[in-house]
Amino acid sequence: MSALSELYENIRCCEKCEIARSRIKSVPGEGAEDAEIMFIGEAPGFYEDRQGRPFVGSAGKFLDELLASINLSREQVYIANVIKCRPPANRDPLPQEILNCRPWLDKQIEIIRPKAIVTLGRYSMAMFFPQKTIGKIHGTAENRDGILYVAMYHPAAALHQGNLKEVIKADFLKLPGYISGNSKSTPTKEEKKESDTIAKQLNMFEV
Numbered sequence: 146m147s148a149l150s151e152l153y154e155n156i157r158c159c160e161k162c163e164i165a166r167s168r169i170k171s172v173p174g175e176g177a178e179d180a181e182i183m184f185i186g187e188a189p190g191f192y193e194d195r196q197g198r199p200f201v202g203s204a205g206k207f208l209d210e211l212l213a214s215i216n217l218s219r220e221q222v223y224i225a226n227v228i229k230c231r232p233p234a235n236r237d238p239l240p241q242e243i244l245n246c247r248p249w250l251d252k253q254i255e256i257i258r259p260k261a262i263v264t265l266g267r268y269s270m271a272m273f274f275p276q277k278t279i280g281k282i283h284g285t286a287e288n289r290d291g292i293l294y295v296a297m298y299h300p301a302a303a304l305h306q307g308n309l310k311e312v313i314k315a316d317f318l319k320l321p322g323y324i325s326g327n328s329k330s331t332p333t334k335e336e337k338k339e340s341d342t343i344a345k346q347l348n349m350f351e352v
């Protein structure tokens with residue numbers, strides 16, 4: 146059994162949180178064990194809970210489109226969530242649930258050793274960029290101990306807010322450059338100005 150399959154078995158049996166009782170299936174994550182990019186979303190929703198797979202609803206469909214825009218399929222990347230069980234009625238994850246689930250995510254990162262971790266949405270971003278605001282740092286990359294961390298808007302938020310859709314599409318297009326090491330990890334002055342203007346217009350510092 147591979148390290149990931151063993152981990153999935155353990156996640157499937159996890160009962161650390163109350164929400165384990167209301168889940169249909171836990172959603173450990175999926176993708177290539179040797180993936181260069183790992184995407185980390187928030188929590189399973191209605192469809193994910195039924196299928197036991199991450200990002201299979203409308204946000205997932207959009208994520209697939211974003212991946213296709215950089216010539217990637219979901220089989221080539223790794224997709225996980227901050228928490229592995231669906232919070233009832235899709236409420237926000239609780240701090241204790243995030244804490245309880247953290248070791249699973251840490252183990253996934255340890256096994257996959259991605260070149261880049263892309264956070265999708267505020268809970269995932271808060272884990273890796275505490276104190277930062279998405280309106281300021283989305284689409285930029287920060288290198289820490291050999292891993293590039295990139296914060297992005299959540300695809301579901303982007304779907305519901307017209308202008309964010311273009312922002313996340315543009316942010317995705319930067320990923321291949323980051324991965325191949327050809328792009329600067331910090332935005333140019335012009336890029337920064339443009340993204341600050343969009344964020345101000347949208348009044349969207351927290352998504």
Ligand code: URA
Pocket residue numbers: 186187188189190193198199200201202204205226266301
């Ligand atoms: N939203 C997430 O953050 N994760 C999923 O798996 C599905 C929707």
